[in-house]
Amino acid sequence: MSTRPGTRSIADFVSPIWxxxxxxxxxxxxxxxxxxxxNNVLAVLQQGVITGIVALGMTVVLIGGxxxxxxxxxxxxxxxxxxxxxxxxxxxxAAAIVLPVxxxxxxxxxxxxxxYKAGANxxxxxxxMQFFLVGAVLAAVSGQHVRADDIAxxxxxxAGARPLGIPLPVVIFAALVAAxxxxxxxxxxxxxxxxxxxxxxxxxRAGIAVVRTGTATFALSGALAAFSGVLIASLVGHVDxxxxxxxxFPALTAVVLGGTSLTGGVGRPADTAxxxxxxxxxxNVMTILDYQYxxxxxxxxxxxxxxxxYYSWRRAEFAR
Amino acid sequence: MAAAALVELVGIxxxxxxxxxxxxxxxxxxxxxxxxxxxxxxAGKSVLVQILSGVFAPTGGEIRVAGRPVTFASPADxxxxxxxxxxxxxxxxxxxDAPANFFLGRELRRAFGFLDKKRMSSEAARALSDLxxxxxxxxxxxxxMSGGQRQAIAIARAIHFDVKLLxxxxxxxxxxxxxxxxxxxxxxxxxxxxxxILLISHDVRDVMRLADRIVVxxxxxxxxxxxxxxxxxxxxxxxxxxxxRLPSGSAA
Amino acid sequence: xxxxLFRDTLIRLSLRTPLLPLLVAAxxxxxxxxxxxxxxxxxxxxxxxxxxxxxxxxMIAGGFDLAVGSVLAxxxxxxxxxxxxxxxxxALGAAAAGAAAGLLSGTLVTRLRINPFIATxxxxxxxxxxxxxxxxxxxxxxxxxxxxxxxxxxxLPYAFLIMLAIAVAAHVxxxxxxxxxxxxxxxxxxxxxxMAGLRVTRIKMQCYALSGVLxxxxxxxxxxxxxxxSPIIGEATPLTAAxxxxxxxxxxxxxxxSIPGAVAGLLFVGCLVNVMNLLGVPSYYQxxxxxxxxxxxxxxxxxxxRLRRR
Numbered sequence: 001m002s003t004r005p006g007t008r009s010i011a012d013f014v015s016p017i018w019x020x021x022x023x024x025x026x027x028x029x030x031x032x033x034x035x036x037x038x039n040n041v042l043a044v045l046q047q048g049v050i051t052g053i054v055a056l057g058m059t060v061v062l063i064g065g066x067x068x069x070x071x072x073x074x075x076x077x078x079x080x081x082x083x084x085x086x087x088x089x090x091x092x093x094a095a096a097i098v099l100p101v102x103x104x105x106x107x108x109x110x111x112x113x114x115x116y117k118a119g120a121n122x123x124x125x126x127x128x129m130q131f132f133l134v135g136a137v138l139a140a141v142s143g144q145h146v147r148a149d150d151i152a153x154x155x156x157x158x159a160g161a162r163p164l165g166i167p168l169p170v171v172i173f174a175a176l177v178a179a180x181x182x183x184x185x186x187x188x189x190x191x192x193x194x195x196x197x198x199x200x201x202x203x204x205r206a207g208i209a210v211v212r213t214g215t216a217t218f219a220l221s222g223a224l225a226a227f228s229g230v231l232i233a234s235l236v237g238h239v240d241x242x243x244x245x246x247x248x249f250p251a252l253t254a255v256v257l258g259g260t261s262l263t264g265g266v267g268r269p270a271d272t273a274x275x276x277x278x279x280x281x282x283x284n285v286m287t288i289l290d291y292q293y294x295x296x297x298x299x300x301x302x303x304x305x306x307x308x309x310y311y312s313w314r315r316a317e318f319a320r
Numbered sequence: 321m322a323a324a325a326l327v328e329l330v331g332i333x334x335x336x337x338x339x340x341x342x343x344x345x346x347x348x349x350x351x352x353x354x355x356x357x358x359x360x361x362x363a364g365k366s367v368l369v370q371i372l373s374g375v376f377a378p379t380g381g382e383i384r385v386a387g388r389p390v391t392f393a394s395p396a397d398x399x400x401x402x403x404x405x406x407x408x409x410x411x412x413x414x415x416x417d418a419p420a421n422f423f424l425g426r427e428l429r430r431a432f433g434f435l436d437k438k439r440m441s442s443e444a445a446r447a448l449s450d451l452x453x454x455x456x457x458x459x460x461x462x463x464x465m466s467g468g469q470r471q472a473i474a475i476a477r478a479i480h481f482d483v484k485l486l487x488x489x490x491x492x493x494x495x496x497x498x499x500x501x502x503x504x505x506x507x508x509x510x511x512x513x514x515x516x517i518l519l520i521s522h523d524v525r526d527v528m529r530l531a532d533r534i535v536v537x538x539x540x541x542x543x544x545x546x547x548x549x550x551x552x553x554x555x556x557x558x559x560x561x562x563x564x565r566l567p568s569g570s571a572a
Numbered sequence: 573x574x575x576x577l578f579r580d581t582l583i584r585l586s587l588r589t590p591l592l593p594l595l596v597a598a599x600x601x602x603x604x605x606x607x608x609x610x611x612x613x614x615x616x617x618x619x620x621x622x623x624x625x626x627x628x629x630x631m632i633a634g635g636f637d638l639a640v641g642s643v644l645a646x647x648x649x650x651x652x653x654x655x656x657x658x659x660x661x662x663a664l665g666a667a668a669a670g671a672a673a674g675l676l677s678g679t680l681v682t683r684l685r686i687n688p689f690i691a692t693x694x695x696x697x698x699x700x701x702x703x704x705x706x707x708x709x710x711x712x713x714x715x716x717x718x719x720x721x722x723x724x725x726x727x728l729p730y731a732f733l734i735m736l737a738i739a740v741a742a743h744v745x746x747x748x749x750x751x752x753x754x755x756x757x758x759x760x761x762x763x764x765x766x767m768a769g770l771r772v773t774r775i776k777m778q779c780y781a782l783s784g785v786l787x788x789x790x791x792x793x794x795x796x797x798x799x800x801x802s803p804i805i806g807e808a809t810p811l812t813a814a815x816x817x818x819x820x821x822x823x824x825x826x827x828x829x830s831i832p833g834a835v836a837g838l839l840f841v842g843c844l845v846n847v848m849n850l851l852g853v854p855s856y857y858q859x860x861x862x863x864x865x866x867x868x869x870x871x872x873x874x875x876x877x878r879l880r881r882r
Binding site for chain 1 (some may be wrong): 373375393394395396399405407409411412413414415416420424425426427429430433435437518
Binding site (some may be wrong): 067114115118121123124125127128129130131132133134135136137138142143210237249252256259262263292293294295296298299300301303305306308309312313 | 613638669684685686687689690691693694695696697699700701702704705709710719808810811814824856857858859860861862863864865866867868869870871873874875877878
C-alpha cells in the first residue's frame, strides 16, 4: 500500500527481492544439478513454509513498527501442545489444531498489550516472553522428547496430504500470503497498521484505535506461529523441546530481507514470502554442498546485517 | 454568546506528575467566531489544544458541546462532536499517501471492512484541489511532498468532515507572507460558513488581524481577554508578558 | 518534573529493594550462608557482573548489546586456543576478538544507523555461527596450570576481585570523567549531544567495543574456571544482563543507569538463581522466572515513560 504505485516504474510493482529470488534459483540450479529435482524443490518449499508462516505474522507486527521475537517459542509450545492433546481420533484432531492456535493468539495478545497498552520495548519484552514459554514448555514435559503414541491419519494429513501433488502446507502458505496481502493492502485494518507503523502519534490523533489494532497484530503473529507449530507436529509426529528457537531468527531475517522497514510502516507480506524462498534456497544449497548448521547460521547473520544495511542505505538515499 | 456556545471549557485543570499545566481555564467559542489563544511557550496553550482534541483528558473541569457536557475518551470522540484540529506538527503518517492521510481514521469502506480506494482518491483529490489547484500527483508517500502540500492535506482533512469547531495550532508559524494571507482568507471563509475557530498563535500581529476575541493564557490561567477592535497590540503584549494590563499611557 | 523524578526513583527503588528481603528470605534456605555456597554465588555473579557492566554502559549510551552471550563464548574459545602462547597473549587475544565484535556492532549501529537490537542480534548470530563452525560445535580444552589458577582464588575467586576492580573503574569513568558525562549525554539526546560538539559516533563505538572486550574477558575467566571454552554457552546471558541493568536503573531509551545500580541488580538476579538452585528448582522453572521477570521489567520501563511523558 505504502509503496503503491501511481504512474511509476516497474520497480514499484516488483520489489527487488523477487529479482534476488530468480537469481538465487538460477545460481542454485547452476551450482547443483540436484537442486531442480522435483523432490528437492518440494523439500525447499516444505522447509520454507514452516518458517514462512511465522515470518508472515512477524511482517504484520513489524509493519506496525514492532518486533515479535517470541514466535520461535510459540512454535514449540504449539507443537508440544498438539502432540500432548493426542490427535488420535477425529475430535482430538480438531482440538489439536484449534487449541494451540488459540493459545498462540493468547500469548500474542499478552505481548501486544504489554507493548501497545503499557508501552514496553517489544524486542526485549518478547525475548522475555520467549524465555518464559520455553521454560514453561520444558517444565511441562520435564525436558523430555514429546511423541504422540497414536496419530490419526487426518492429523498427519494436515502436513502430509498432497492435493495435485503439492504438499498441503505449501497450499496453505500460498493461501495465507494471498489473504494477508488482501488484508494489509485493501482493508481498513491493514491501512491502520501501516499508519501506526508510520506515525503512532498521528494515528492516535486521527482517531485510530492504536491499542486494539496493534494488539491484534501480535495476536495474529502468535496464532500464525502456533499454526506453524501444529504443522511441525503433524509433519514429524514428535518434537524435541530442547531444539527451540531455530524459527524466529530465519523468519526475522526473511522479514527484513523482504524489505519491511525496521521502523515500521513499510512492507508487504508477499515480499516476505519471496525472501523466505530465497533463504530456503540458500540453506538448501548449503546443505547440498555439505555446509552444516553453524555455517548456515553465520551466513544468515551476514544476510540479515547486509539486508538491513542495504535497505537503510536505500531509504537514506531516497529521503534526500 | 446568549445561546449556548459551540464549544465551552469550564474550569479545566490538568496536572502532569504534580505539575499544574492548567489551573481552571474557562473558554468559549461561538458559531462563526474566531477566538485566538495567545501566550508564552509553557503557558498551557498546547495542553489546552490536546484536551480539546481528545489527546488528554482534563484532570478536572468540564467540556460542553452545544451546552451539553461531554467527555472525550480519544481523539475519535472529539472528531465525532465536530471538533477538528490542525496540529502544528500536522500529524501526518509520512509513509502513507495523501488520500490515506486525508481519510485516516475514517476510511470509506465497502463491505467487510474493505477500503474504497477509488472513492477516497477522487474525494481527496477534489478537496485538495479546492484548496490548492496546483496539487497534483497525490498518490505518493507524503514524506516526498513539500511543506505547503503537507499542510494542505492537514487543512483539507480538518474542514472536510462536517467541522463545527476548527482548532488551528500555530497555523502560520512556518509560512511565508503569501501563504499566511491564504490562511487568513481560509479563516474568513470558514467563519462566514458559521464554523467556530480557535486560533493558537504567538504572533500578536496576525492575531489582531484575524480574531474576534483574544484570550491570553499565562502559567495555566486566563489572565485577560480583549477585542482587537478596542485594544492595541501593546496591550496584548503586556498581558502576555506581565499577566496584566498596564495603566494606559505608560505602555512604551 | 521533580515530583515525577521522585516517583520514578520510588518505583525503581521498589524494584531494587527486593534485594534485602530476598537476602533475608535466603537466610532461611539451608546452606545459603555456607562458605561453599557463597563462593558459588561469587563465581556466578563475577562472570555475569563483568558483562553487565559493559551492557550498562551501552544502555546508558542509548544502545543495547544482544551479542554479549556469543562474545562470552567466543572469548573463552579464543583464550583457550591461544593458551600455548602464554596467558597474556591469551587475554589479549580474547580482548581483541571481543573488541572486534563490539566494533562491528558499533559500526552497524552508527555508520549504517541500524536499530541496535537488530544490529547486535545479527552480530550475535554471526559470532555464534563463526565459533560453532570453527570448533565444529565441540568445546576446546585448556589445562594450563596458570590458566586454571586464574579460575580459582582463595578465599575470594580472582574473577570476583577482577569484577569488583572493573566495576570501580567503570564507575569512576562514568561519574568522574568527562567521557562518562558524554556517554550520558549521547544516550539522553543524541542530536543535542552532537550539536554540543560531542563526537557521538566515536563515543558509541567506544561503548560497544568496551562491552565486547568485557564480555570476552568474562568468557576467558569462565573458561579458566571450567577448564574448557565452550562454543554453546551464554545463550541466556543477554537476558540476565539486561534484567540486571534494568533493575539497576538503566532504561531502554538511554541516558539513565549506573554501575552500582547494575551491580545491585545483578546481585539480586544472582541470589534469586542461587536460591532456586539451593531449593532444587529445576532449570526450566528458573528460565520461566527469568523470562517473566524480564517481561515485567520491560513493562515497568514502558509504564514509567508514559507516566513521565506529558
